[in-house]
Amino acid sequence: MKNKEKHLLYRDVQDALELIGGRWRGAIMASLCNDPKRFTELKKDLEPITSRTLTKELRYLEQNRLIIAVRGSQAKNAVCYSHSEHGSSFAPLILQLREWAIKHRTIMLEVLKFDQ
Amino acid sequence: MKNKEKHLLYRDVQDALELIGGRWRGAIMASLCNDPKRFTELKKDLEPITSRTLTKELRYLEQNRLIIAVRGSQAKNAVCYSHSEHGSSFAPLILQLREWAIKHRTIMLEVLKFDQ
DNA sequence: AAAATTAGTATCTTTAAGGATACCAAATTG
DNA sequence: CAATTTGGTATCCTTAAAGATACTAATTTT
Structure with missing residues (x-):
């Protein structure tokens, strides 16, 4: 039990x-x-991005229910991709990742100045 | 300008x-x-994890100032790794990633039940 | 009806991440 | 002082992610 929880500590992060x-x-x-x-x-x-990669990743996200692909009923050429309900619960994290990346960039620039 | 911002939209996420x-x-x-x-x-x-990989990743995180490695001054065999100040600003995100991974897991289980 | 667009496939190749295994010098412990 | 632990290196190998390029059937536009 103790051991298992120890693992879960980082396994969830790996999964995400x-x-x-x-x-x-x-x-x-x-x-x-x-x-x-x-x-x-x-x-x-x-x-x-290439067509190939985009297709593959869209399928992956669809299979994992993070996005929904609405394929036109009569018009097969019209496909609309959007967040699923669950996928949109990830949006706040995306914003924070962005903010954090920006902060990281400024910190690295400061460090570079200092190191010279 | 418009174009550049469009790119930044996802580039920051890629960076993080x-x-x-x-x-x-x-x-x-x-x-x-x-x-x-x-x-x-x-x-x-x-x-x-293998020694090789752990070493490599620790160096990477250290170079990017997310962690600090304190190497013993006299005892070279004692190295202590910890979050840097900047690295610990990432901790909240880790918690949210974990929570989100757990939610994802339960959703996928529901979906599996439903699909059978 | 011809041209262009949409949403992809099909191959082939490159690159990077990471595992397997063996090894090691310095320090610590018994 | 011998054995063990610590914090790694050094090589070699496999696999997966992704790029390059060419192609396409169905649809839409002109």
Whole structure:
């Protein structure tokens, strides 16, 4: 029990970071924060992502219920991607990650100045 | 300007996720949340991480000022790793990542039940 | 009806992360 | 002073993520 809890301490973090880690998954979630987007819009927004990668990551996020893909009933060419309810519960974390990244950048710049 | 901001939207998220992404970096930060730890303690806590990987990731986190390594002045064999000030500003995010991972898990379990 | 757009596939290749295993010098403990 | 512990290195290897490039069927626009 003690041992298991010890593991869970970091295993949950590993799980979360697998879901939205890598180069694109978190970015896709961020891009969908404001509003639903079409495949092509996402691709433009996330430049230089490739079609292949975008497709793969969208499928992954869909399978893990973080996003919803609405495929047009008659028009197969119209697909709209948006956060699922659960996915949008991740939005606050995205904002904090951004803020933290910005803070980190300024700190690293200060350090660089100091080190010279 | 407009274009640049568009990019920053997700670039910050990418940056943050590079800093603490991958299999181990976030986990190491999580393991150091409660208290400073020695190399060997970290290794036990993060089992099954290898020495090689732990060393590499600790160096990375140190270079990026997320952790501090205190190397004993006379005893070279005593090294203590802890969050830097900046690193500990990441602790709240770790907690939220954990909570979110747990929520995600329960949601996926529900979905599995439903899909059968 | 021709041209362009949408939402992808299909291959092939590169790169990076990380594991497996063996080894090690300095310090500490018994 | 011998054994063990600490905090790592050094090599070699596997796997997964992602890029490059070319292609496409269905739809929409002109």
